[in-house]
């Protein structure tokens with residue numbers, strides 16, 4: 001019994017002695033709680049914005065499943081492009097004043113020249129050893145850059161022989177050897193989205209892989225092919 005009494009007294013004295021501190025904790029705690037509530041409201045609001053884009057992409061994904069022909073693929077591709085790509089590549093795909101690659105052409109002359117001179121190792125998922133630098137001299141490099149940037153139309157430079165061993169005579173690439181440098185194949189677009197790309201124009205991130213379905217990537221490639229000039 002005595003022990004209980006002592007204990008009660010103890011807690012009573014405790015409250016008297018520390019009442020200022022206890023009040024302070026109440027205030028600080030209450031204020032903290034308020035901050036947490038406000039903060040979570042902001043998070044929820046942000047989440048909703050996020051969910052919104054997700055539901056658009058979910059819809060795009062769903063419609064991509066039904067894209068059974070070229071025309072439908074092109075429409076889905078255009079919509080997907082506007083959501084994920086246009087911020088850098090521009091609404092019309094022309095590269096936003098040089099910020100990103102101009103998609104109305106397969107490849108820019110300065111990109112080809114840079115890759116011949118410096119080599120390239122962006123697409124590690126398919127070509128782990130990349131393309132070696134300095135396969136031809138500067139004069140040939142300039143001639144080849146013009147030829148390749150013009151979708152391999154016009155007079156074929158003699159030195160194309162060197163490139164054809166890996167990129168094929170047609171320039172359409174050889175599976176697991178070198179990519180298609182003549183046009184945007186489905187495989188090339190998928191590879192760029194998976195690996196990203198760092199080049200003379202800038203850097204493209206590689207975060208698209210988880211967000212896009214296989215069908216959406218096919219649709220994107222179809223759309224990009226359709227805006228070729």
Ligand code: HEC
Pocket residue numbers: 107111112115116120121122123124127129130131132135136144145148160162163164165166167177178179181
């Ligand atoms: C030994 C094989 C090989 C040879 C020879 C070769 N390439 Fe390549 N090329 C590759 C590989 C592999 C890649 C992919 C590089 C990467 O992963 O970034 C590539 C990439 C490229 C690209 C960039 C494609 C893109 O989408 O960014 C261009 C342009 C190119 N090559 C042009 C040429 C030209 C022009 C020649 C002739 C001088 C040539 N290549 C010779 C293997 C080769």
Ligand code: HEC
Pocket residue numbers: 081084085086087088089099100101106107111188189192197198199200201202203204205208220
């Ligand atoms: C953050 C900006 C950014 C976004 C978003 C972006 N890209 Fe790019 N992309 C670039 C840049 C920069 C390059 C040029 C890289 C270089 O060659 O210097 C590029 C190049 C490319 C290339 C050309 C690769 C080659 O072979 O030369 C393709 C294809 C491409 N992007 C597709 C896409 C698609 C499809 C999307 C949307 C799903 C997309 N990009 C979104 C910045 C971006």
